[in-house]
Amino acid sequence: MAAANAAARAGAEVVLVDGEPTLGGQYYRGTPQRVDPAVEHLAESAVWAMEGLRLHIRTGAADSPHRTGTVVDADAVVLATGAHDRVVPFPGWDLPGVYTAGAAQTLAKSQGIAVGARVVVSGTGPFLLPVAESLVKVGARVLGVCEANSGTGWLRHPRAANPGKMAELAHYAGMLLKLRVPLWRKTAVVAAHGTDRVTAVTIARLNPDWTIRATRRIEVDAVCVGHGFTPRLELAVAAGCALKDGFVAVDERGATSVPGVYAAGEITGIGGADLAAAEGEVAGAAAAGSESTKSLTGARRFAAALADAHPIKPGWQTWLTPETLVCRCEEVTYQALCAATDLDAAGVRTLKLTSRVGLGLCQGRMCGRNATELAATRLDQAFFDEAALHRRPIATPIRLSELAETPLEPQEDP
Amino acid sequence: MGLPDVVVVGAGVIGAACAEALSAAGLRVTVLDRGPLAAGTSAAGEGNVLVSDKEPGPELDLALASLARWPELLDRVGHDVEWDPKGGLVVATGDPSLLAGFAAHQRAAGVDARLIGPAEAFEREPQLTRRVTTAVHYPQDAQLQPVLATTALLDAVRKRGGVLRPGVTALGFGPDGVRTSDGVVPCGAVVNACGPWSGAVSRALGAPIDIQPRRGMVLVTAPMPHTVRHKVYDADYVGAVASGDADLQTSTVVESTAAGTVLIGSSRERVGFDESIRVRVLRELARKAVALFPGLADVPVMRAYGGFRPYAPDHLPVIGADPRVPGLWHATGHEGAGIGLAPATGALLAELLTGARPHVDPQPFRVDRPGVLA
Numbered sequence: 138m139a140a141a142n143a144a145a146r147a148g149a150e151v152v153l154v155d156g157e158p159t160l161g162g163q164y165y166r167g168t169p170q171r172v173d174p175a176v177e178h179l180a181e182s183a184v185w186a187m188e189g190l191r192l193h194i195r196t197g198a199a200d201s202p203h204r205t206g207t208v209v210d211a212d213a214v215v216l217a218t219g220a221h222d223r224v225v226p227f228p229g230w231d232l233p234g235v236y237t238a239g240a241a242q243t244l245a246k247s248q249g250i251a252v253g254a255r256v257v258v259s260g261t262g263p264f265l266l267p268v269a270e271s272l273v274k275v276g277a278r279v280l281g282v283c284e285a286n287s288g289t290g291w292l293r294h295p296r297a298a299n300p301g302k303m304a305e306l307a308h309y310a311g312m313l314l315k316l317r318v319p320l321w322r323k324t325a326v327v328a329a330h331g332t333d334r335v336t337a338v339t340i341a342r343l344n345p346d347w348t349i350r351a352t353r354r355i356e357v358d359a360v361c362v363g364h365g366f367t368p369r370l371e372l373a374v375a376a377g378c379a380l381k382d383g384f385v386a387v388d389e390r391g392a393t394s395v396p397g398v399y400a401a402g403e404i405t406g407i408g409g410a411d412l413a414a415a416e417g418e419v420a421g422a423a424a425a426g427s428e429s430t431k432s433l434t435g436a437r438r439f440a441a442a443l444a445d446a447h448p449i450k451p452g453w454q455t456w457l458t459p460e461t462l463v464c465r466c467e468e469v470t471y472q473a474l475c476a477a478t479d480l481d482a483a484g485v486r487t488l489k490l491t492s493r494v495g496l497g498l499c500q501g502r503m504c505g506r507n508a509t510e511l512a513a514t515r516l517d518q519a520f521f522d523e524a525a526l527h528r529r530p531i532a533t534p535i536r537l538s539e540l541a542e543t544p545l546e547p548q549e550d551p
Numbered sequence: 552m553g554l555p556d557v558v559v560v561g562a563g564v565i566g567a568a569c570a571e572a573l574s575a576a577g578l579r580v581t582v583l584d585r586g587p588l589a590a591g592t593s594a595a596g597e598g599n600v601l602v603s604d605k606e607p608g609p610e611l612d613l614a615l616a617s618l619a620r621w622p623e624l625l626d627r628v629g630h631d632v633e634w635d636p637k638g639g640l641v642v643a644t645g646d647p648s649l650l651a652g653f654a655a656h657q658r659a660a661g662v663d664a665r666l667i668g669p670a671e672a673f674e675r676e677p678q679l680t681r682r683v684t685t686a687v688h689y690p691q692d693a694q695l696q697p698v699l700a701t702t703a704l705l706d707a708v709r710k711r712g713g714v715l716r717p718g719v720t721a722l723g724f725g726p727d728g729v730r731t732s733d734g735v736v737p738c739g740a741v742v743n744a745c746g747p748w749s750g751a752v753s754r755a756l757g758a759p760i761d762i763q764p765r766r767g768m769v770l771v772t773a774p775m776p777h778t779v780r781h782k783v784y785d786a787d788y789v790g791a792v793a794s795g796d797a798d799l800q801t802s803t804v805v806e807s808t809a810a811g812t813v814l815i816g817s818s819r820e821r822v823g824f825d826e827s828i829r830v831r832v833l834r835e836l837a838r839k840a841v842a843l844f845p846g847l848a849d850v851p852v853m854r855a856y857g858g859f860r861p862y863a864p865d866h867l868p869v870i871g872a873d874p875r876v877p878g879l880w881h882a883t884g885h886e887g888a889g890i891g892l893a894p895a896t897g898a899l900l901a902e903l904l905t906g907a908r909p910h911v912d913p914q915p916f917r918v919d920r921p922g923v924l925a
Contacts, residue, residue: 186828186830187828188828188829193830481587481705481717482587482588482702484587484588487594491702496810497774498773498774498853530854530855531833534851536848537772537815537837537841537848537851538837538841538848541834541838541840543834545830545831545834
């Protein structure tokens with residue numbers, strides 16, 4: 138929205154392609170939003186393929202038989218595809234009743250539904266706090282929030298001090314106190330138990346590397362897990378954008394390595410809604426050939442400090458048993474993944490095709506990073522190139538009949 | 552004089568089959584690949600083991616020899632590679648006489664090609680379009696999962712003491728061995744099995760051959776109940792395989808995999824090593840697939856992948872010694888048929904290299920034929 142607004146203000150003709158039926162994305166879900174009236178908002182739409190600066194768009198609900206296809210030739214494209222929850226696997230994480238923190242928050246925010254009556258939230262990062270708050274608001278009893286890291290690492294970055302952000306974090310911490318939700322640091326849900334659905338979890342005290350020190354078991358009827366975020370990079374990779382440290386590489390104007398393609402928000406680094414909006418404004422203005430006066434330095438520094446304080450530590454790999462599923466779509470166990478890596482499956486494509494990890498409906502969005510980290514630990518030599526993990530030339534599924542009739546060129550306005 | 556130690560460059564199915572055959576013959580083998588194992592052309596195909604698409608000639612002879620070897624080879628290496636002797640079904644929707652004539656020709660060359668009417672075709676493939684005018688059933692056609700097959704062959708090489716070195720690039724070849732990005736690997740012979748990259752590697756090894764890439768794309772649907780039983784393709788596939796035209800050609804090939812997905816091919820374009828997606832190609836594939844199987848219209852396409860087939864100017868594999876550089880051998884140029892032709896290629900190369908009696912006539916595949924020496 139920020140990029141569209143900034144580009145429109147700069148005088149560009151703007152199309153906003155939005156996967157959701159209403160504006161606002163995940164952060165503003167349930168709170169009505171507006172954009173500059175000059176922006177053409179394509180709701181429930183997805184770019185399923187990019188050929189240079191030509192976008193192939195499908196509009197309509199995913200299950201609708203009447204989706205339509207359009208083609209837009211742009212002079213510039215701003216990618217702001219965001220991120221989805223990352224979840225590291227543990228025994229029982231595939232049981233009904235185990236939710237991603239994001240999914241639990243979406244259900245609470247958009248439909249007022251609590252995922253359970255007795256819930257534990259587990260993972261790492263400040264995002265867990267508002268998730269717990271949303272759950273309490275819709276009537277769940279949150280037994281505790283497990284934060285796998287100590288959560289104080291950012292105090293070591295005094296230069297990162299950002300009063301607004303600190304106040305926001307303090308607000309959530311205070312909120313948890315008020316709601317009587319304990320925050321358990323250096324702690325994680327390391328196993329979920331139950332036959333048809335989750336009935337209990339094992340909570341572990343963790344060492345700094347996330348290996349287990351001690352465990353206890355508590356009864357729950359739902360678990361929400363979130364270990365930070367994975368950027369949605371398929372369009373950026375399809376466009377040919379260079380990556381750096383797992384994110385789209387951008388300059389201070391949001392320009393990627395591909396002329397005419399800009400990027401903003403979580404795909405350039407996890408930083409939260411405020412930073413994403415500021416980046417959007419800068420990239421949107423740049424894409425329209427203008428310039429924003431916005432400075433991103435302070436906000437980026439804070440985001441980097443926060444990310445430093447909530448790393449994913451390799452000790453999670455010790456939580457797994459041979460039977461733990463690594464890839465849920467294709468039901469690939471940790472054991473099967475190990476068997477594949479023992480055949481020297483040291484590349485992304487080889488690993489996928491020998492173990493079937495990441496070949497299912499989610500196309501590796503959930504499991505790709507976990508699987509390659511597990512395999513890399515097991516192998517001395519690995520060639521897991523970051524882009525290969527996100528190479529999905531068909532960015533969202535398209536029905537064969539839709540593809541058979543998809544337009545190849547932009548249509549003239551009637 | 553003893554047999555030389557051999558370096559095989561290229562860890563795709565052809566390199567793996569050569570290394571397997573050489574190590575089975577008792578030679579010490581090192582396999583190099585500049586990237587991961589089985590990650591190039593072998594990871595980008597459908598796993599075809601076909602006789603149906605080949606006209607009588609040397610390639611068909613090699614295919615028949617290979618077909619006879621695959622099951623025995625898989626027994627020997629002992630891995631599950633999703634081998635499925637599902638049979639092929641070639642259907643015509645136009646003039647039935649062309650396909651019937653082609654099949655008769657193949658029968659004479661030893662292919663089990665059974666002309667069946669539309670009624671039997673529908674019985675075999677209930678979802679098939681009713682526009683089919685005639686069909687040929689090829690019970691010999693099979694499919695396997697090519698990356699599993701390649702890694703299985705390489706695993707056998709390793710178990711016999713061979714060395715696999717992914718991530719090592721071959722840079723040159725001399726009397727002391729193969730010069731690589733990670734030191735010299737001593738050897739008496741080197742096999743260039745680099746598929747579409749064989750042209751570049753042959754230059755590095757001192758004797759250029761003309762092998763070009765031909766791009767192909769495959770669509771993969773979401774997993775679904777098993778609705779396509781054979782490998783089903785349109786009779787126009789035969790023409791596309793044998794063509795050298797640079798323009799886009801597509802011909803419909805539809806089949807299910809063990810995982811329940813449906814694979815839809817195939818396209819052929821000469822665009823160098825350009826990997827960018829072309830919606831025009833995907834649309835063409837989708838159109839023809841829906842025309843052949845109208846029931847697939849609502850199935851979501853989950854993924855598209857592409858790869859590069861290696862082809863020689865005369866569309867025949869190149870297997871044998873290079874007359875210009877003693878100790879240099881080539882096994883490449885199998886176009887889209889590398890999986891199917893691998894076992895006989897590996898065996899033939901090992902026979903020629905060890906001086907054993909070749910099980911197929913090596914003459915048509917020799918390196919010093921017109922157009923191949925560059």
